[in-house]
Amino acid sequence: MQANDETLTRVYNAAQLAVEFAGGMNRTAFMVDAKTHSAVLYQLLVLIRAAGLLEDEFRTEHPDFPWKAIDDLAAKGDDIELNDAWDILWSDIPRIVTAVESVIPQGGDS
Numbered sequence: 001m002q003a004n005d006e007t008l009t010r011v012y013n014a015a016q017l018a019v020e021f022a023g024g025m026n027r028t029a030f031m032v033d034a035k036t037h038s039a040v041l042y043q044l045l046v047l048i049r050a051a052g053l054l055e056d057e058f059r060t061e062h063p064d065f066p067w068k069a070i071d072d073l074a075a076k077g078d079d080i081e082l083n084d085a086w087d088i089l090w091s092d093i094p095r096i097v098t099a100v101e102s103v104i105p106q107g108g109d110s
Contacts, residue, residue: 004058005104010050012100015093018043027086037082044085047096048074062103066095 021039022030030037051070059067069092076084 004054007050007053008100008104011047012097012104014043014047014050015097015100018047018089019093019097022086022089027083030086031082037085040085040089041080044073044080044088045078048077062099065099065103066092069095 018040021036021043025033025036030040048070052074059065069088073080073088073092080088
């Protein structure tokens with residue numbers, strides 16, 4: 001499970017950074033701030049790639065994990081629209097963070 005712990009830490013850290021980068025902004029401000037939306041999109045890509053490294057056994061052992069949200073995000077790949085990124089930040093990312101915290105109680109603090 002060590003490899004999965006490290007991968008989950010990467011997922012967690014990317015999710016936390018994406019939210020941190022956009023924190024305090026509204027949708028309009030996010031859309032026009034190229035630096036912020038570039039940073040958020042990068043962290044979403046990091047999250048996608050890290051989640052893709054989780055072993056199939058982990059998926060089987062954790063069926064309540066938000067796999068649909070992760071898979072939907074992965075399906076977008078490098079083509080995440082800004083409106084989608086904003087929605088993902090405030091709907092899917094909190095569920096992913098909570099799920100990681102339930103598996104690794106300290107979240108990304110390993």
